[in-house]
Amino acid sequence: MDRKVIIAGNWKMNKTAAEGKALVEALKGLVADVCPSKADIVVCPPFTTIAAVAEAIKGSNIKLGAQNIHWAASGAFTGEIAADMLKELGVEYVIIGHSERRQYFGETDETVNKRVKAALAAGFKPIVCIGEMLEERESGKTEKVLFTQLEGGLAGLTKEDMANVVIAYEPVWAIGTGKTATPELAEETHNFIRMTLNDMFGKEVGEGVRIQYGGSMKAENAKELVAQRNIDGGLIGGAALKADSFAALVHNAIAE
């Protein structure tokens, strides 16, 4: 099945509004030649930078994402963000359950699931992050960890919901370390994720779900990674923080 490549830049806690605006102003020109039918190009700035970026990317082929969403419509949830607030800014994608949220902010499969459901109900496309820690991989627990994260994070979702869900596989040991998974190892794991999705939702659904790789992906390794059968793009941290490195990565990822 043909799945459209999706390259998303997760800016994490980087870029003021002015810096974010400057980045996308430069990026727009550098990726203007990328046909929207060929790839989805997404930037996910921090909340305070979204409005400025939304304005700057109007009329371009760059789409907007956020880095989190709360499950309640409003209320006493200090530090959180609601669906309406993101909708108003033109956000389309929402990253949910990033390993940094799980590691440092107590995110669990249960809260991931609540956020995913809220995102879908509001019409967003969730990018659901899963991935194992180094000691889990070394002790042979990778598949068990990923299975549990998929089962918990996607619990209760329908086949129709899955048409709007993107999975990001990010081995935690590869994030920001420069230690990319080899294309073979990444593909083996993506294939396991695909099989699990096929089991959970049926092959006709599972084969259509886009699975991004994340973890030290850069222009130099993007082509080989995305060439793998079950790798449909990337969730990019460090290399998304500069317009030229992100644009080069996008071009290499979709190069024939």
Ligand SMILES: O=C[C@H](O)COP(=O)(O)O
């Ligand atoms: O969300 C992005 C990932 O955590 C990857 O980050 P990185 O490209 O800096 O390794």
